[in-house]
Amino acid sequence: MAELEPVIGLEVHAQLLTKSKMFCGCRAEYLGLPPNSNTCPTCLGLPGALPVINRAAVEMTIRTALALACRIPEFSKFDRKNYFYPDLPKGYQISQFDLPLSLAGQLEFEVDGQRRACGITRVHLEEDAGTLHHAGEIHTSNFSLVDLNRAGVPLMEVVGEPDLRSPREAPQYLRALRQLLIYLGVNDGNMEQGSLRCDANVSLRPRGQREMGVKVEVKNMNSFRSLEAALTYEVGRQTDLIQRGMTIVQETRGWSELEQATVSQRGKEEAQDYRYFPEPDLPPLKVGRELVEQLKAGLPEPPMRLRDRLLDQYEISAEQVLVLTERPQDAAYFEAVVAAGAPPRAAANWQAGPLQALCKAARVEVERCSISAGELADLVRMVEAGEVSGSTARELLAEAFESGASPAALVTERGLAQVSDAAQMDAWVDDALRQLPKAAADFQAGAERALGPLVGAIRKASGNRANPDLAARLLRERLARPGE
Numbered sequence: 001m002a003e004l005e006p007v008i009g010l011e012v013h014a015q016l017l018t019k020s021k022m023f024c025g026c027r028a029e030y031l032g033l034p035p036n037s038n039t040c041p042t043c044l045g046l047p048g049a050l051p052v053i054n055r056a057a058v059e060m061t062i063r064t065a066l067a068l069a070c071r072i073p074e075f076s077k078f079d080r081k082n083y084f085y086p087d088l089p090k091g092y093q094i095s096q097f098d099l100p101l102s103l104a105g106q107l108e109f110e111v112d113g114q115r116r117a118c119g120i121t122r123v124h125l126e127e128d129a130g131t132l133h134h135a136g137e138i139h140t141s142n143f144s145l146v147d148l149n150r151a152g153v154p155l156m157e158v159v160g161e162p163d164l165r166s167p168r169e170a171p172q173y174l175r176a177l178r179q180l181l182i183y184l185g186v187n188d189g190n191m192e193q194g195s196l197r198c199d200a201n202v203s204l205r206p207r208g209q210r211e212m213g214v215k216v217e218v219k220n221m222n223s224f225r226s227l228e229a230a231l232t233y234e235v236g237r238q239t240d241l242i243q244r245g246m247t248i249v250q251e252t253r254g255w256s257e258l259e260q261a262t263v264s265q266r267g268k269e270e271a272q273d274y275r276y277f278p279e280p281d282l283p284p285l286k287v288g289r290e291l292v293e294q295l296k297a298g299l300p301e302p303p304m305r306l307r308d309r310l311l312d313q314y315e316i317s318a319e320q321v322l323v324l325t326e327r328p329q330d331a332a333y334f335e336a337v338v339a340a341g342a343p344p345r346a347a348a349n350w351q352a353g354p355l356q357a358l359c360k361a362a363r364v365e366v367e368r369c370s371i372s373a374g375e376l377a378d379l380v381r382m383v384e385a386g387e388v389s390g391s392t393a394r395e396l397l398a399e400a401f402e403s404g405a406s407p408a409a410l411v412t413e414r415g416l417a418q419v420s421d422a423a424q425m426d427a428w429v430d431d432a433l434r435q436l437p438k439a440a441a442d443f444q445a446g447a448e449r450a451l452g453p454l455v456g457a458i459r460k461a462s463g464n465r466a467n468p469d470l471a472a473r474l475l476r477e478r479l480a481r482p483g484e
Contacts, residue, residue, distance in 0.1 A: 009162035023051030043152030045090030065102030087130035100124035109176035119161030167231035314344035340377030
């Protein structure tokens with residue numbers, strides 16, 4: 001293995017979040033519908049039905065390409081990609097070949113804390129095929145059922161350069177691309193349901209050699225884990241064949257979760273096998289510079305740049321930043337909490353900790369939960385000022401999350417403001433020392449942990465309103481006096 005170098009390139013297919021299909025007026029939604037109910041003569045390819053280009057899909061593809069620093073040619077066109085498969089009703093797919101919507105970009109991603117960049121060959125647009133429901137796994141199935149509800153859904157393909165050099169890098173690249181697509185609002189990132197799909201081209205070559213080895217395409221990987229597992233297996237399989245002096249066959253293989261192995265599906269086609277030619281029923285596209293500049297101006301802050309800015313501007317931890325930039329809405333909520341007056345580090349702790357846990361349990365996004373950014377900021381400020389304890393604040397946050405009440409208002413209504421007046425706490429300190437004389441003696445004898453039960457007794461006597469830090473300080477002062 002030390003003498004061989006893996007060469008990996010990913011082809012990522014992303015269904016676009018449009019309301020209608022790519023070339024007809026059928027809904028782009030297809031999950032949960034009765035089989036073959038969301039179709040029309042155009043997406044079924046019936047004679048005489050003509051396609052019409054979905055403008056929203058074109059603009060989403062250009063926005064994605066711009067976010068990947070691609071060049072947008074002024075002239076583009078659609079082509080027919082001819083092949084037979086049961087879920088392709090026309091017998092060809094309307095795609096793009098030699099004149100796609102974009103060319104030559106790159107994507108930054110991180111592997112083990114190190115920044116990497118992978119070239120992007122192109123981002124182009126096509127239509128999705130239908131769905132095949134196999135009786136078991138595809139390579140062992142006795143029959144398959146065809147559902148054409150998905151046929152014609154806008155499908156954007158991001159073709160990566162073969163710049164990845166290990167199975168470990170591939171899921172990190174895909175994570176970065178998935179997050180970017182979510183930030184752009186063009187794809188929902190759902191790999192399990194198939195709205196984001198990934199194929200990988202894998203080959204091996206002697207280290208230092210520029211010439212590519214024989215390429216194998218691997219399909220059917222619907223998670224980051226399965227992508228890395230499939231590539232690890234395939235690299236191992238090809239390494240074994242080379243070491244045994246055997247020939248690697250150019251083919252398409254599928255990943256079997258059951259067998260945890262890649263399995264042969266068919267011989268790999270070349271471009272000429274698809275007999276590409278310009279789509280005669282669609283006009284060429286001319287993308288004006290004005291439209292490109294308009295779309296570029298509307299791009300969101302990229303995830304990598306946003307992470308760098310939050311780290312620099314607010315001096316929060318890298319772990320917190322990863323949580324707060326999972327989606328652009330998470331980062332916007334955090335900055336709104338800080339703008340409302342909460343200290344950044346404390347705001348990050350409360351949002352990435354207790355609030356996120358409540359949102360996950362309720363399956364609701366933070367921007368849609370009942371706690372507004374201003375309400376969280378008020379609660380955080382009260383904790384930081386010592387007006388309410390952290391434990392009380394967490395309980396109130398959970399209650400407010402369920403009821404929709406303001407956490408700060410609950411503090412006032414129930415008289416839960418934390419007591420930080422030393423004179424008011426003296427009686428509670430006296431009671432704690434009387435109740436727990438052994439703990440007091442143990443602390444005076446050097447047992448630091450004995451202070452905990454004494455602080456707990458004060459908190460209980462005060463209805464959890466006593467400031468625990470002040471309680472500990474008063475206890476230390478009292479127990480340091482002779483005779484106490």
